[in-house]
Each structure stands twice: as C-alpha cells, then as structure tokens.
Amino acid sequence: MNDHQIGYEHYKEACEKHHSEPVNFHYYLLNLSEQQLNAFKDYAMLHRGQHELTNQ
Numbered sequence: 001m002n003d004h005q006i007g008y009e010h011y012k013e014a015c016e017k018h019h020s021e022p023v024n025f026h027y028y029l030l031n032l033s034e035q036q037l038n039a040f041k042d043y044a045m046l047h048r049g050q051h052e053l054t055n056q
Contacts, residue, residue: 007040
C-alpha cells in the first residue's frame with residue numbers, strides 16, 4: 001500500500017469519526033489541496049508499520 005492509499009484510509013477513518021461520507025479515492029486525490037494531501041501522507045509515513053501489520 002502506498003502513502004496516498006494509507007493517507008486515504010486515515011481520511012476515511014476521520015470521516016467516519018465525524019459522521020461524514022468520504023469521497024472515493026480518485027476524487028480524494030484530485031480535489032484535496034496539496035496541504036491536505038501532504039498532511040494525510042505525513043500521517044501515513046508516521047504510521048506505515050502499524051497499517052502494514054493490521055492489513056496482513
């Protein structure tokens with residue numbers, strides 16, 4: 001799983017926490033600002049090992 005995909009998974013979790021409907025992955029990549037994408041990507045990089053362990 002690449003960083004954008006892990007970031008997207010975190011984005012979906014944040015949406016669920018706030019009772020919001022997440023957009024699909026393609027729309028997520030096209031329409032989030034560079035700052036938003038970088039924030040989710042940074043989160044993914046920090047938590048990469050966790051996600052890889054839980055997705056095995």
